[in-house]
Amino acid sequence: MTPSVGGAEPSIGWEASADLVVVGGGVAGLSAAISATRRGLRVVTLAKGDASGTSTQYAQGGIAVPGTAAEGDSVDSHVHDTCEAGVGLCDEDAVRSIVEAGPAALSMLESLGAVFDRGVDGARARTREGGHRVRRIVHAGGDATGAEVQRALSDSMPSVLHGTSVIRVLVDRGDVVGVLAHSAAGYGVVHAPAVLLATGGLGQLFSCSTNPPEATADGIALALDAGAEIMDLEFVQFHPTVLFAPGSTGRRPLVSEAVRGEGAHLVDLTGIRFVADSHPLGDLAPRDVVSRAIAERMRLTGSDHVMLDARAIRHFHTRFPTVTASCLAAGIDPLDDLIPIAPAAHYSCGGVATDVWGRTSVPGLFAAGEVARTGLHGANRLASNSLLEGLVVGERAGIAAAERRGRRAEIGDVSLPSTASMPRATLQALMTENAGVVRDAEGLETVVRALDGARAVEMHEKVWEDAALTTAASVLALAASAREESRGCHTRRDCPDMSSARSSRVRRDEAGDIEIRGVEELTGVGRQ
Ligand SMILES: Cc1cc2nc3c(=O)[nH]c(=O)nc-3n(C[C@H](O)[C@H](O)[C@H](O)COP(=O)(O)OP(=O)(O)OC[C@H]3O[C@@H](n4cnc5c(N)ncnc54)[C@H](O)[C@@H]3O)c2cc1C
Numbered sequence: 392m393t394p395s396v397g398g399a400e401p402s403i404g405w406e407a408s409a410d411l412v413v414v415g416g417g418v419a420g421l422s423a424a425i426s427a428t429r430r431g432l433r434v435v436t437l438a439k440g441d442a443s444g445t446s447t448q449y450a451q452g453g454i455a456v457p458g459t460a461a462e463g464d465s466v467d468s469h470v471h472d473t474c475e476a477g478v479g480l481c482d483e484d485a486v487r488s489i490v491e492a493g494p495a496a497l498s499m500l501e502s503l504g505a506v507f508d509r510g511v512d513g514a515r516a517r518t519r520e521g522g523h524r525v526r527r528i529v530h531a532g533g534d535a536t537g538a539e540v541q542r543a544l545s546d547s548m549p550s551v552l553h554g555t556s557v558i559r560v561l562v563d564r565g566d567v568v569g570v571l572a573h574s575a576a577g578y579g580v581v582h583a584p585a586v587l588l589a590t591g592g593l594g595q596l597f598s599c600s601t602n603p604p605e606a607t608a609d610g611i612a613l614a615l616d617a618g619a620e621i622m623d624l625e626f627v628q629f630h631p632t633v634l635f636a637p638g639s640t641g642r643r644p645l646v647s648e649a650v651r652g653e654g655a656h657l658v659d660l661t662g663i664r665f666v667a668d669s670h671p672l673g674d675l676a677p678r679d680v681v682s683r684a685i686a687e688r689m690r691l692t693g694s695d696h697v698m699l700d701a702r703a704i705r706h707f708h709t710r711f712p713t714v715t716a717s718c719l720a721a722g723i724d725p726l727d728d729l730i731p732i733a734p735a736a737h738y739s740c741g742g743v744a745t746d747v748w749g750r751t752s753v754p755g756l757f758a759a760g761e762v763a764r765t766g767l768h769g770a771n772r773l774a775s776n777s778l779l780e781g782l783v784v785g786e787r788a789g790i791a792a793a794e795r796r797g798r799r800a801e802i803g804d805v806s807l808p809s810t811a812s813m814p815r816a817t818l819q820a821l822m823t824e825n826a827g828v829v830r831d832a833e834g835l836e837t838v839v840r841a842l843d844g845a846r847a848v849e850m851h852e853k854v855w856e857d858a859a860l861t862t863a864a865s866v867l868a869l870a871a872s873a874r875e876e877s878r879g880c881h882t883r884r885d886c887p888d889m890s891s892a893r894s895s896r897v898r899r900d901e902a903g904d905i906e907i908r909g910v911e912e913l914t915g916v917g918r919q
């Protein structure tokens with residue numbers, strides 16, 4: 392892989408200092424900023440997009456939080472479902488730690504003014520999604536949970552500097568000392584002994600995604616550049632039910648899994664139910680199982696979509712106002728019509744390796760939310776566990792960052808190394824063709840070769856996102872090539888078997904090359 396080389400010196404137009412820089416204004420970043428501010432830390436929160444330019448804003452189904460025994464649920468049951476969906480790669484201690492903290496995180500959100508839907512008995516309404524054995528997912532505004540979470544957190548943390556992109560995390564003698572950023576005022580630096588990456592996902596790697604345009608994997612590139620390790624990036628979750636329109640690309644509207652939780656089911660274009668037999672949970676099997684079943688059905692029938700039949704759901708329009716609006720805009724009324732859907736890139740299960748307090752291996756560098764890999768998701772995230780993780784680990788990272796208070800944070804010379812960058816449309820087509828729901832060695836090799844040939848460009852604010860996507864694609868392709876097995880949301884048509892469970896680990900070596908470790912352990916025996 393092409394290493395970072397050279398280093399132009401940007402002209403620094405502005406400067407600030409803080410105890411903690413939070414990079415990102417979604418659920419993880421804002422939870423951290425609020426908790427650190429409450430502990431008296433001086434926090435600077437930077438976000439390249441506005442408050443609606445987050446995946447958090449678009450979250451639909453809800454937040455998975457274990458219910459009580461009276462509700463037929465328990466922490467153990469939630470841990471069990473999470474680990475089962477994660478197919479052997481979850482860290483059970485991390486899962487338990489995060490799941491146990493769910494009820495307190497929900498109360499914290501409510502104390503900030505978030506309002507969740509309640510049933511006629513006044514108790515929080517709970518729905519089901521894929522992989523959950525019980526109804527444990529709390530929701531707001533029917534299917535507008537993310538918008539309510541974002542509103543409550545943004546109202547509580549109004550001081551976010553939107554329109555500011557972080558381009559480098561600055562490290563001096565192994566310790567974080569701040570960030571280099573770019574805004575309308577030009578390049579600037581923030582001196583700080585602690586930096587939290589809460590930059591969200593990487594959906595823009597693919598031609599069709601549920602993610603907003605801001606989801607360009609920046610945190611992966613920033614963390615690698617700073618010396619941190621990336622784990623399990625090959626596990627990209629493709630959401631099974633994304634509204635289909637012929638030839639469409641870019642951000643596509645989601646049709647929440649909760650629609651199936653309330654009774655909808657999938658049929659092919661001839662009306663045959665085809666998911667029911669692939670898993671004991673049928674249409675509510677974990678997401679990877681359903682996406683694979685859809686991809687296989689599309690391949691067998693030569694179609695580019697299948698159908699979701701939600702006509703039996705009474706009150707669809709009021710229960711799912713967001714999905715209704717997207718469908719009506721496309722000329723489909725879910726009460727009368729089948730909804731055309733196809734899988735699309737949705738969530739990055741892997742990311743920057745952290746503990747459950749957001750700490751990475753680089754002193755002073757933290758990561759939380761979708762960009763991080765805590766061990767909660769393993770090879771396939773359980774539905775609605777992401778907002779939970781963002782709330783819990785975000786808040787904890789804000790606490791852990793206090794341990795860096797008072798450390799030296801002097802920024803010396805700042806450079807912008809040139810780096811490999813592939814034009815976005817070319818990269819998306821390459822990844823969609825070769826690294827989607829079903830992969831093989833030949834396709835992944837094509838990706839690795841193309842990325843090896845990507846031109847090194849001088850880094851500046853206009854190429855930054857494409858360069859970050861190119862770096863993330865390199866990590867993903869290397870890890871997916873090395874993983875000669877099928878597990879969770881990484882499916883290899885040439886390697887259908889499963890090996891002993893191991894995570895992939897990638898970092899930059901001393902020459903700046905992207906290096907993968909533990910490759911020999913990712914090679915397969917035994918079936919998924
Ligand atoms: C359509 C949709 C529906 C979903 N539904 C659910 C659901 O029901 N339940 C659930 O648990 N999960 C759901 N998810 C997943 C979940 O919403 C996300 O994983 C989660 O919100 C991510 O939160 P985050 O704080 O990590 O990142 P985000 O909310 O994506 O925020 C990222 C922030 O980082 C900023 N940023 C990025 N790069 C930079 C940079 N270089 N410099 C400065 N700022 C930067 C962005 O501007 C943004 O403010 C859904 C996702 C989508 C897309």
Ligand SMILES: N[C@@H](CC(=O)O)C(=O)O
Nearest residue numbers: 451452453647648774775
């Ligand atoms: N809740 C889902 C999204 C959905 O289907 O509503 C998620 O966790 O991504």
